[in-house]
Amino acid sequence: xxxxxxxxxxxxxxxxxxxxxxxxxxxxxxxxxxxxxxxxxxxxxxxxxxxxxxxxxxxxxxxxxxxxxxxxxxxxxxxxxxxxxxxxxxxxxxxxxxxxxxxxxxxxxxxxxxxxxxxxxxxxxxxxxxxxxxxxxxxxxxxxxxxxxxxxxxxxxxxxxxxxxxxxxxxxxxxx
Amino acid sequence: xxxxxxxxxxxxxxxxxxxxxxxxxxxxxxxxxxxxxxxxxxxxxxxxxxxxxxxxxxxxxxxxxxxxxxxxxxxxxxxxxxxxxxxxxxxxxxxxxxxxxxxxxxxxxxxxxxxxxxxxxxxxxxxxxxxxxxxxxxxxxxxxxxxxxxxxxxxxxxxxxxxxxxxxxxxxxxxxxxxxxxxxxxxxxxxxxxxxxxxxxxxxxxxxxxxxxxxxxxxxxxxxxxxxxxxxxxxxxxxxxxxxx
Ligand SMILES: [Fe+3]
Numbered sequence: 508x509x510x511x512x513x514x515x516x517x518x519x520x521x522x523x524x525x526x527x528x529x530x531x532x533x534x535x536x537x538x539x540x541x542x543x544x545x546x547x548x549x550x551x552x553x554x555x556x557x558x559x560x561x562x563x564x565x566x567x568x569x570x571x572x573x574x575x576x577x578x579x580x581x582x583x584x585x586x587x588x589x590x591x592x593x594x595x596x597x598x599x600x601x602x603x604x605x606x607x608x609x610x611x612x613x614x615x616x617x618x619x620x621x622x623x624x625x626x627x628x629x630x631x632x633x634x635x636x637x638x639x640x641x642x643x644x645x646x647x648x649x650x651x652x653x654x655x656x657x658x659x660x661x662x663x664x665x666x667x668x669x670x671x672x673x674x675x676x677x678x679x680x681x682x683x
Numbered sequence: 684x685x686x687x688x689x690x691x692x693x694x695x696x697x698x699x700x701x702x703x704x705x706x707x708x709x710x711x712x713x714x715x716x717x718x719x720x721x722x723x724x725x726x727x728x729x730x731x732x733x734x735x736x737x738x739x740x741x742x743x744x745x746x747x748x749x750x751x752x753x754x755x756x757x758x759x760x761x762x763x764x765x766x767x768x769x770x771x772x773x774x775x776x777x778x779x780x781x782x783x784x785x786x787x788x789x790x791x792x793x794x795x796x797x798x799x800x801x802x803x804x805x806x807x808x809x810x811x812x813x814x815x816x817x818x819x820x821x822x823x824x825x826x827x828x829x830x831x832x833x834x835x836x837x838x839x840x841x842x843x844x845x846x847x848x849x850x851x852x853x854x855x856x857x858x859x860x861x862x863x864x865x866x867x868x869x870x871x872x873x874x875x876x877x878x879x880x881x882x883x884x885x886x887x888x889x890x891x892x893x894x895x896x897x898x899x900x901x902x903x904x905x906x907x908x909x910x911x912x913x914x915x916x917x918x919x920x921x922x923x924x925x926x927x928x
Binding site for chain 1: 694699704707713715716718721722728729732736737738740787795800812813855856860879882888890911915
């Protein structure tokens with residue numbers, strides 16, 4: 508009996524962004540990295556009216572949440588949100604999460620935009636974790652030729668993770 | 684429930700919504716979906732730790748007047764003052780307490796205070812159209828605001844959006860994150876709106892329409908509308924997470 512989803516529409520940037528939204532951790536935090544990228548539509552045009560949200564465990568793979576059966580780990584917000592700018596770009600400052608039981612380190616990502624009637628969900632994996640990624644059950648469930656869309660690339664100040672909503676190189680999206 | 688078994692963690696799971704509850708990402712009548720909906724099939728994501736947890740955003744996210752959109756400026760905004768209230772519930776009718784609710788909306792004439800909105804309707808200098816609040820212990824929320832106007836858009840010939848308020852809620856798990864729109868009863872614009880009608884199931888669609896609530900009107904002050912938001916519920920019994928599923 509869930510309430511249906513609807514699009515955020517073109518004016519999402521009125522209601523959703525927060526000043527500290529993009530910074531999951533404060534600037535200067537040891538190990539902090541920027542995850543930056545561009546959201547593209549099916550014509551390869553950057554999406555200027557979108558929003559990226561991220562959710563992740565801390566550097567030890569722990570969540571500040573009562574349903575983490577290992578016990579809540581207070582203090583790590585774990586949540587980031589950043590609207591895309593006029594060039595479709597977003598950036599989230601965070602730390603690379605630790606591994607989870609049976610899963611490689613990853614960050615869950617929700618993408619909202621005008622034209623998306625429901626958020627789409629994807630995951631960021633990290634390129635240096637070759638072994639853990641190879642053993643990850645979620646990555647393994649994705650057709651091999653599309654897995655690369657879920658793995659970020661190293662950049663000067665962290666990682667690059669572009670989102671392609673449609674067409675060539677379309678990002679893998681999940682049914683949560 | 685802190686059990687760690689040999690085969691893995693014992694985790695709750697969230698029920699998937701019945702077909703027709705949510706709009707298909709490819710909804711051609713809403714033109715902006717054309718280049719923005721994925722064409723590849725979605726890959727099923729099992730509910731593991733990252734999915735069953737989620738941001739618990741509450742206190743510290745609010746300013747004092749965030750739940751009263753009529754008091755954010757020295758003067759009052761134009762339009763019909765309304766109270767919008769309801770409960771945030773999970774699929775089993777359990778309230779979701781202490782949870783962030785965010786709204787944004789057009790002013791009484793149907794204009795957003797946004798640089799891209801430039802249709803010929805005046806901006807109201809006394810109305811930002813942005814609100815936030817936290818549900819109480821019983822999952823209740825309440826806003827005081829102005830009834831938003833309908834507004835034209837260019838989706839099809841003479842297209843008008845029915846009056847609506849955008850809502851964003853989190854629940855307690857990543858699986859429950861929801862952004863929706865609240866509509867008003869008996870809006871004559873429903874029939875021609877591809878966003879409202881993108882929800883295939885009629886009953887589900889009608890859950891987005893608020894109810895006029897005489898009991899919560901404030902005499903000589905404000906009308907009232909009730910809007911409950913229902914998030915996904917948990918599977919009845921949490922069961923063991925198999926190691927190699
Ligand atoms: Fe709108």
